[in-house]
Amino acid sequence: MKMLTKLSFLWCLWIFLCGSCCMGRFVVEKNNLKITSPKSLRGVYECAIGNFGVPKYGGTMIGTVVYPKFNQNGCHRFNDADTSLSSKPGSFPSFVLVDRGDCYFTLKAWNAQMGGAAAILVADDRVEPLITMDTPEEANGGNVDDYIEKITIPSALISKSLGDSIKKTLSSGGMVNMNLDWREALPHPDERVEYELWTSSNDECGPKCESELNFFKSFKGAAQLLEQKGYTRFTPHYITWYCPEAFILSQQCKAQCINNGRYCAPDPEQDFSRGYDGKDVVVQNLRQACFFKVANHSGKPWQWWDYVTDFAIRCPMRAHRYTEECSDQVVQSLGVDLNKIKECMGDRNADVENPILKAEQDAQIGHGTRGDVTILPTLVINNRQYRGMLSKAAVLKAICASFQETTEPSICLTPDMETNECLVNNGGCWQDKSANITACRDTFRGRICECPIVQNVKFVGDGYTHCEASGPLRCAVNNGGCWQGAQAGRAYSACIDDHTKGCKCPTGFRGDGVHSCEDVDECKEKLACQCPECSCKNTWGSYECSCSNGLFYMRESDMCIGKYSASVSNVGFVWMLILILGIGGAGGYAFYKYRIQRYMDYEIRAIMAQYMPLDNQPENLNQVQHAV
Known part of the structure; x- marks a missing residue:
């Protein structure tokens, strides 16, 4: 009869929970x-x-x-x-x-x-x-x-x-x-991300509980840093159910619930005859919720992460330390007021509502774009349920993606946030192994195939099949992806800085400019050195032309001329130019002296005329002046 009562209670509780799930609003993300x-x-x-x-x-x-x-x-x-x-x-x-x-x-x-x-x-x-x-x-065979x-x-x-x-x-x-x-899968309304985690203090639920504890340990540092810097606002939540009224006085309900069946949790071991009961889980959940409330009022909400990780390590169920005494020791070690926490928890045996747990039950109901919370654990970011693995890297990427563009905190841009997708097959992106240049860029949002900027030189292309250096100074980076070669002390390149893109073989070569440029034999193809007196010799990238009979080769006009006549004519021209300049200079100087002399004579004669008659003035002029 006892076993039948137990099974009846579990069956009714299952029907109740399934019914609430079906009636609830589950949102498909x-x-x-x-x-x-x-x-x-x-x-x-x-x-x-x-x-x-x-x-x-x-x-x-x-x-x-x-x-x-x-x-x-x-x-x-x-x-x-x-x-x-x-x-x-x-x-x-x-x-x-x-x-x-x-x-x-x-x-x-x-x-x-x-x-x-x-x-x-x-x-x-x-x-x-x-x-x-x-x-x-359920696990299938444990694997x-x-x-x-x-x-x-x-x-x-x-x-x-x-x-x-x-x-x-x-x-x-x-x-x-x-x-x-996935850019709009999580909203990013402002520069602060609000997220909540629905969890439980029960640590006897198998691999899921172990995975959640590992998440707490690894994510704690990042969560506290984000909270302390004001980038995020975190709130923990706990799921509880109420016992159907017909079973409130049953032994099973009393073992799983507090406050007269109002707040219940499943038995950790699914066995009422051993271990801890569901009500022990409800009490610890309430203590953790109150710890957060007290720490939040003191301006240090991030201490919640210290409490849940320390409690899980110091007070596990399997070590039979899942007790109020052990919890009190953890609280005191963190310097949080224990009396305020106990005051917040209230009387768990009273037939009244507990304001903290009542608020938790109300919060389980979905609102806005968020559906009802029906499974544990559930992470909600900016009022949208997170989907995916509960791990530090995955969750932190989701939180970082919930910030508006360019407002992400620095923790989102650290190497720890990289996806490492570029390490496998270069992320499927373009790369130039010889120059160690890749289009794969690792970010917390995933790998991006985007042509890079190297030494202020921008590469252009689709990022997947090809990228090409572009703009000024592009030849400084891997020679702009163009051909280059050196031989016998000569070096040539198909990259030209004044080209925005593309490669062109230099003069004396032909080819695609990227993979190869082949020397052109100007002598064989009769492209130069074709005058009768010329003798042609091909060189790598150029040619050499010599003239017979002591003639001089002029490369610009591709012809041979006499060396002496050329030199004589050049010397005569120089001397003629010097002679013309000399005559012009002497004539200019003589004319200058003549003008100066005439001007000085005129001035002197004008001054002397005021005091004595000049030789060329008439005598009657003196007489007239004397009579006066």
Whole structure:
């Protein structure tokens, strides 16, 4: 009878929880899928983000769709001989398209990743609204969770109609290129990101609890730094359920709930006869919520991360230290007022509502663009549920992508945030190995194939198949990607700085200017040194021409002339020029002296005329002056 009562309680509780989930509003998080070719499929479509892997929040991915001839449901490992999913240098990454059904979504994604695919598209097998691909509820033989945590490629569920259209195009020999876009998957309304984590203090839920604890440990430093600098505002939340009224007085309900059945949590071991009870979990959840409230009021909300990580290490269930006494020791070690926390928690045995837990239950209901919180753990960023792996790198990328462009904190731009996608096949981007130049740029938003700027020289191109140096000084970087050669002390280059792009073989060579320039034999092709007295000799990049009978070769006019006559005429011309300049200078000086002398004579005669008659004046002029 006791076992029947237990099973009846669990069955009713399961019915209640499932009923609340079905009645709740679960939001399918989506991103955009833009098909760029062929023209018949070109357009923007919606796809659902899987609840595993690492979505490229804030970024985009360009790829070519591959639909395998074998293993079309993706439930088995892909054989390279049958289906090659690894991207080749100079080609787009591969997005493998598989059919829904026959195995877990996560297994399909894992096989696609192991096969070299950059992303996985799952085509629905029925006409219905998009759903969220989730992880298995239970491990299968203990090995499912092992690979789930290692899935790093993004996944998307597409509609049956879109999947059928893509398959039809591929079967007819067409190519389907698309762009997966997560830039608007998470909103970024301002320069501060608000995020919340729905969690539980229960540490006996298997691999999921261990994974969550590892996340707390690794993410704590980044979370505290972001909070202290004012970049983020974090709030922890805890899910509780209430006991159906008919079971409030049952022993099972009393073991799982506090405050007369108002706030309940499942038994950690799923066994009421041993270990800790669900009410112990509710009490610890309440203590953690109150710790955050007190720390927040003191201006140090980031201390919550210290408390939950320290409590998980110092007070685990398996060590039988999941107690109030151990919790108090952790609180006191962090210097937080223990009395305020106990005051916040209130009386857990009273038949009244607890304001903290009541607020948590109300917050579980979705509002705005956020759906109801029904699973643990759940991360919500800017009021949008996060999908993907709960790891430091993945979550931090999602938070960074939720900032407006150019407002990201410096932590988002550190090497720790790089995706390392450029380390494998150069991310499928263009590269020049000889000059160690690549178009692959690693960012927290994912890798970008973008022609680089090297030593202030900009490269232009699509970033995938080719990049080419452009603009002034381009020859300083890898010779602008052009041919160059040296021989017998002579060096030539097909790169010219005043060209914005392109390569041109120099005079004396012919070729494409990029891969090669071949010497032109001017003598053999009769391009120079063709006068009767000339003797031609080809050299690398040029030629040498000599004249017979002591003649002098003029390269500009390609002819031979007499050396002596040329030198005599040149000397005569010089002496004639000197003579003309000398005569002109002497004449100018004589004319100058003559003008000066005339001017001085005139002035002297004018002055002397005021005091005595001049010889050339008449005598009666004196007489007239004397009479007066």
